Amino acid sequence: MDLDVFVSAHRAEWDRLEALLRRQRRLSGTEVDELVSLYQRTATHLSLIRSSAPDPQLTGRLSRLVARARNAVTGTRRASWRDVTTFLVYGFPAAVYRSRHWWVPTALISTVVAALVGWWIGTHPDVQSAIAAPSQLRELTRPGGEYETYYSSHPAAAFAAQVWTNNARAAAMCLVLGVFLGLPVIWILLENVFNLGVGIGLMASAGRLDTFLGLVLPHGLLELTAVFVAAGTGLRLGWTVIDPGPRSRRTALAEEGRAAVGMAIGLALVLLVSGAIEGFVTPSGLPTWARIGIGVVAELAFLSYVFVLGGRAAREGETGDVEADARSARVPTAA
Known part of the structure; x- marks a missing residue:
């Protein structure tokens, strides 16, 4: 996989996901759907990069992004009885x-x-x-x-x-x-x-x-x-x-x-x-x-x-x- 080409093709999606996560106001229904879709696609991108062309800096950025998106999508999970x-x-x-x-x-x-x-x-x-x-x-x-x-x-x-x-x-x-x-x-x-x-x-x-x-x-x-x-x-x-x-x-x-x-x-x-x-x-x-x-x-x-x-x-x-x-x-x- 050509990492530069891959980054160029998907950078806009990652930036958009990051922008949605930075929103202070409550997201609309359409934006929530977009957030979930971008989260799933970014998680897939991260998996592909890790297995095909591991780059520490890019992997670190996407890992943090996926973790924040997962928390936003699923919420903070509390342990229970x-x-x-x-x-x-x-x-x-x-x-x-x-x-x-x-x-x-x-x-x-x-x-x-x-x-x-x-x-x-x-x-x-x-x-x-x-x-x-x-x-x-x-x-x-x-x-x-x-x-x-x-x-x-x-x-x-x-x-x-x-x-x-x-x-x-x-x-x-x-x-x-x-x-x-x-x-x-x-x-x-x-x-x-x-x-x-x-x-x-x-x-x-x-x-x-x-x-x-x-x-x-x-x-x-x-x-x-x-x-x-x-x-x-x-x-x-x-x-x-x-x-x-x-x-x-x-x-x-x-x-x-x-x-x-x-x-x-x-x-x-x-x-x-x-x-x-x-x-x-x-x-x-x-x-x-x-x-x-x-x-x-x-x-x-x-x-x-x-x-x-x-x-x-x-x-x-x-x-x-x-x-x-x-x-x-x-x-x-x-x-």
Whole structure:
């Protein structure tokens, strides 16, 4: 595309749009129609220039012009409780559902790896001695030892808040750092998996695996699922950098990145629930079967939420991205 010819052909339209936006008086019906038409055409011009002949100065001018025109046409949009409801009922579960082909395999592989690490440590005393001295291992695994007192060492509310903060940060890091080809996500995931495997192995070697699972499962089912969702989504974002599909790389990253940010908010709420279970249910005096039952109910509720509500919303076209009128304009362009 010859940029000079393009500018010469459309400068009058841009100037006219700018003049309409500067009007202090109320626009007539004809002028409003003209404003909307010029806004749509200028947005298309901006998209063409960005894809075919990017010029920083011209792109900056048209971007500001399109933003002002959009605000004039749509008005300033205020967030409302309806937006929150729409996000929780449609946007978030649909985004999690759409990522299922990434986070479900991530969860299965991670669980297998944790079990193998636990088996390796539990059946090899030399590996256990490399982790810590025998006296330290006994202190960790004995009845009333550190693995058990960890969950009741602080007031429940403070402990739940600390757990929630740490887990929400880890999930957000998986989602945000996924753009670096997913490599930081793999590191965070392996760290969590190996920590779980070490606990399984050491408690199994002491003959107290049932106690360990009774402490971990009530909150761990939902907590680990949230971490796996974050990790799988982060890996998907990293793969988008490599293979954006039919979309341009910029558009693909923008769409998937916005959905990932929304998922960070949704997963923070999920982890708030798991943190409350870890702070109040795990160290409680309830029987083990009751504590695990609460964890199983929370996990099944989340999975139903994702695969029923999220599946329905995804089939209706929901992606977890922002609404269409808030996205950048896209038009087909010739190569």
